[in-house]
Amino acid sequence: MPIKKYLLAGLLVWTPLVITVAVLSWLVGSLDGAFIGVLTKLRLTSPDTIYWLEHVPGLGVILLILVLLISGALVSNVAGRWWMKQWDRLLNQIPIVKSIYSSVKKVSDTLFSDGGNAFRKALLIQYPRQGVWTIAFQTGTPSGEVASKLDGEHISVYVPTTPNPTSGFFLVVPRADVKELNMSVDEALTYVISMGAVSPGTQAIQEKRN
Template structure:
């Protein structure tokens, strides 16, 4: 009886926790924007009546305006100059560059290299692992790590945030017909989730140089 109760409690937790955590993350982000910009609005316009949610709307409006301004050449130049200053500040440049590279992956205006899912064969063992191509061009790799005929592949680790960026000969890599999201979910859960029943998504073929 206790085993039956425990199994159903565990099933319930596994079912509702991902939903609750996702909703909480969205709530936390919205709440943070609301509090930060809400205080700014009250300070700048003390006589203006304030309604809950005004800070969040202001945040969305600011993001929209910045997105529009980024299409203007002058604003692009000003932003580039600001970034250039950050890139020359000790410690700040390291943190900012890592954050910038992360968010650039989600930018609709930046070409993504992290888009090809591949299977990597490890030596003569026949062992295969799922990876993601991050650099196909040797010209974009550090000097001494730009072996001709090789590509840079990211190998994620299961059940944790992290992985290895390894230089792999093209002969040891073959494309896998999966989306990045599906492959990442499959890898991070060690294959426990399986793959979507809707079938694989067609991906562009791996380019050969």
């Protein structure tokens, strides 16, 4: 029936847009709330000013971007890097804090550094058993004690869950059992989130058919 066809077409148009707007609204609201909460607890300004700032949408996002830009500029010179080393040294001397901070810093350095290889390559591996294939992302190679216990060349991979790729499994697999994919990481993530419904090239093929 035409009505059912039009309803489905309307859902295809509005569902991605509504979900995107909802996620962005939640993110902006969370950042704004965190910023206002800090000002309120630290009493850095008057209640009237806080009331006015609460009605400025996106202020937390703007301030976060400014803080990241300023801090990035400061640590990009010699003096900034020296102060950053002192800060790292201080935090690494505090019990409990040093274990959390050092672990998070190593992960962030690996993910965001220009020379890092984490999440730069999409792979195809057999998981959770032989004959069953899934998408994975290379996060590095084993080292230290883990590497000494393994025979042959292995790589570390992250297997995301569907449809939420922020949770998943960390695996160490033989390199010989891995198939590298030509698709980009973004394309692979789209493939995972869509549960295989949207594979690389699907949109282009559909456009040609239309």
